[in-house]
C-alpha cells in the first residue's frame with residue numbers, strides 16, 4: 001500500500017523520469033550521415049521510450065529525490081512544448097542558386113537538400129504549433145513538422161502562428177505561400193517588429209496578404225542587448241512566453257531580432273543572423289542570459305569560404321570566433337550553444353569530420369529534426 005509520502009516520492013520520481021527521458025528524446029533524432037532524415041519514431045523506439053519512463057520512475061536512486069526536494073526548493077518542471085529544428089542553412093539553402101563549387105555540385109548529384117534556418121514549436125498537449133521564420137522552403141519545413149508531430153487535416157491553417165526575425169528572403173519570403181494562389185490561410189497570426197509590420201502592410205505582394213486577412217500582423221516590442229530597454233514579453237501560444245531582442249544586422253527593409261522562447265521548463269534562444277558579437281558590451285551575455293539552448297549564427301566558419309575577403313570585415317561572427325568567445329560555455333555545458341544558418345560553402349555544413357571536431361569542443365551543428373523539450 002502506498003502512503004501519501006511514498007506517493008509524493010513516486011510522483012516526484014515520475015517527473016524526474018520524464019525530464020530524463022525528454023533529454024534522451026532531444027538526442028533521439030539524429031540524422032544519419034547520409035544526410036537523409038529518418039522520419040518518425042518507430043514502434044520499437046516508442047516502446048523503448050515508454051519502458052525508459054517506467055524504469056526511470058521506479059528505479060531512480062533516492063539521492064535524486066533528495067537533490068530535487070532540497071532546501072532550495074528547486075523543482076523539476078515538466079515541459080509543455082517542444083522546439084524542433086526544421087532547417088539549418090543560410091537563406092539560399094543548399095544547393096545554392098548558381099553555385100558551381102563542389103558543395104553544390106555534389107548536393108545536386110546526390111539529391112541532398114539543406115533548407116534555410118527555421119524552428120518549429122509545438123504544444124505537447126494541444127498540438128498547436130508555430131514556425132520561427134517563413135523561409136522559401138516553407139512547404140518542405142511544414143510538411144516535416146507535421147510528419148514529426150503526427151499533425152494532419154489542416155490545409156488552410158498549416159500552423160497556428162509565425163514569428164519573423166527580419167526581412168531577408170531566407171527568413172520571410174515563404175509568407176507568399178499563405179496567399180490565395182496557394183494555402184489561402186485565414187488570419188494566420190504573424191509576429192514581427194513594428195518596422196517590419198509596416199513594410200509588409202505597405203509593399204506588395206505582402207500587402208495583399210494583409211488586405212485579404214490571410215495574415216494577422218502583431219507588433220512586438222523588442223528589448224535592446226545593452227540592457228537599456230527590456231523587451232515586452234508576448235504569448236504566441238498560451239503558456240509560451242517569448243521575448244525579442246534587437247541585434248545588429250543589415251537592416252534594409254526591417255530591423256532584426258533574436259527570440260527567446262520560455263517554456264515552463266527551459267528557454268531556447270534563436271539568433272540566426274547577427275553582424276558581430278562585439279558590436280557593444282554585453283550583447284552576447286544578454287542573449288545567453290537564462291538560456292538553456294542557444295541556436296546561433298554560423299554563416300561562415302573561418303573565412304576560407306570567402307577567398308580574397310577579410311573575414312573580419314564580413315558582417316557575421318565566424319564560428320571560430322564564437323567558439324573562442326564561448327570556450328568556457330562549450331566546456332562546461334556542451335551542447336548548450338548550437339550552430340545554425342550555415343552558408344552552402346561553410347565546411348562545417350559539408351565536412352563531417354569537422355562537425356565531429358566542433359561537437360567535441362561542445363558546439364554541435366544543429367541537426368534537422370532535433371528536438372528540445374521546454
Ligand SMILES: [Zn+2]
Pocket residue numbers: 090091168170171272273341
Ligand atoms: Zn539569413
Ligand SMILES: [Zn+2]
Pocket residue numbers: 095096099100101102103104105344345
Ligand atoms: Zn555551393
Ligand SMILES: [Zn+2]
Pocket residue numbers: 166168249273
Ligand atoms: Zn539576414
